[in-house]
Amino acid sequence: MTKQAHTGHAGNLRSVDARAEWEALIKEARLRPANFTSISGAPLKLLYGPEDAEIDADEDLGIPGAYPFTRGVHPTMYRGRLWTMRQFAGFGSAEQTNERFKFLLELGQTGLSTAFDFPTLMGYDADHPYSEGEVGQVGVSVSSLEDMQTMMAGIPMSEVSTSMTINGPAPILLAFYIACGERQGVDPKLLRGTIQNDILKEYQAQHAWLVPPEPALRMITDVMGHCAKHVPQWNTISISGYHIREAGSTAGQELAFTLANGMEYVRRGIAAGLAVDDFAPRLSFFFDSHIDFFEEIAKFRAARRIWARKMRHEFGATDPRSWMVRFHTQTAGVTLTAQQPENNIVRTAFEALAAVLGGTQSLHTNSMDETFSLPTEKAVRIALRTQQIIAEETEVAHVIDPLAGSYFVEAQTHRLEQEAEAYFAEIERRGGVVACVEAGWIQKEIHRSALTYQRAIERKTKKIVGINCYEEDESRNTPIELHRIDKSVELAQRERLISLRARRDKARVEKELALVRGACRTRENLLERFISAAHADCTLGEIADVLRQEFGMYKEPKIL
């Protein structure tokens, strides 16, 4: 450090001199041969100063718990309540998942988060031919109300909040959950939780859909309408950037496409005759926390500010809760490496810290072994303990939005907001989100970024330890224990379904399915029909088949 920098009373003249001196110095300096950009490719300056972050403290930052919520959605943030530590879990049979849920609750986890298998995500029963080999593999298999009851057995549904990651068939699974609560004697008004129910990002990135966009969006407004009246504590959509990012987008694209999808849901709700303040407070968000620490923190802050501005000024929401981005975060699965897998613990810790400094409401930390299989209990425990260490040991949770006012973080927040605005304008020019999805444009944008990133890795302009630098002979790695799903799970699940089909009142099943079919052809609320069908033991696949017959199947546009 130079002598001038120590002189606290240096006037403007001297600091200008010092700046010029420093600029001259760095012109001559030799820099490492590295690519000095964010992971999303945004060029980064060597130093940020006040000229990079011209913020209006009231307009751009405000105070925590107040518009525009840049500094956080709660006035007390983590001093009032820590974020919810919510590990995504679910595999095998409903019994196995029920056991894992109880294990996580015993470890001190505060909310449940359900992963379903692909047949469930796509609306097929466990005994459908398409389900062969997939039952219980990446999540739990739930084909009926009975399976849902097994999964929630012994868990007080009025006390826990449950998040369910499901989209195409989300309204049907929510119907199972509501019906399951009713069987436990729990009033739907007391149920707390979230269904992902974000179909737009399915077409864009995650690709588990049931029917084409228009009928899918109608079911979503049916859910918003029903829940506003009858399940008021339920988050009806978790508008998700996670999958967009994992599919390869940049931070700016994740932010832009997620919020554009969110605005589309708001437009649809209003068009369906709902008052914006009746449903918007129950919209929540879900973001990725990638490895670029400051860019991610800026992204979370930008998300809050953009949404608040849009909801207040474009959609005329007057309830401050409608302006808030309450969000869940998951650390980035794509940053995990199969090489030297223990290093993933460190990556996940940095990503989790960014989420906390960005003001997340709940957090999932990935386990180190997820590039091999589902996580083992040991790996899940370390992942959860990572959050607990951040919460209890690092002291970072005491101060709200601690990076506000950082020239760099404020500049990145502003930059990401502008990137998102440019995308909103482009999406509008192209006829809106649904038109962009049908044309494959958003999918192409994401693919383009994924390719750019892959090339950067292969050219080593971006580095990943163990992949393109500091590689080791893989045979030196400690073998990782695997968590496998036994084939018997699939067989048992099929047998349970066969037995259910034999036991239930067939005439009642037929009647309920006919009522679902009728509702597809009118404006009747489909969620209400699904709840009634759930109580009659209609299966997921049977209800979804009616929807596929009535609304048709979705066919993805070719982008490659």
Next chain:
Amino acid sequence: MSPAKEDATAKPPVTGRRIRILIGKPGLDGHDRGAKIVASALRDSGMEVVYTGLHQTPEMIAEVAVQEDVDVVGLSILSGAHMSLFPRVRSELVRRNMEHVVLTGGGIIPAEDVAALEQGGFAKLFGPGTRTEDIATWIQTEMTKRWSAEGTTR
């Protein structure tokens, strides 16, 4: 970006004959980032690439392989269903007299499963972190070997 343009500027394959490859996504798995990146990279390396799109049954993949008369089939799966779906793709290919096709693939596949599949008709499986260049090189080497053994350039 236009795939046709990439084809035109790609360097010719070492064999002098263009390798035709089908990239397939069997099952209900929706993760296609890897499949699309590999498809694009192989196209850049000069191969003719057909991508099936998502949610294909083993029968559908084998049928496209026949119609497109491909030399190589590469499967991508991250859903854990590989031990069921991969062998089924293989038997559907065999049923259609396509056993000469080089079968490869990748995804989230534990090492012991890789070994079992490589015993069962898969020439090679690639794991997370693989460079696309390495995949292209492996395919080119494999096809050069096979074609020179056949002594043909049909």
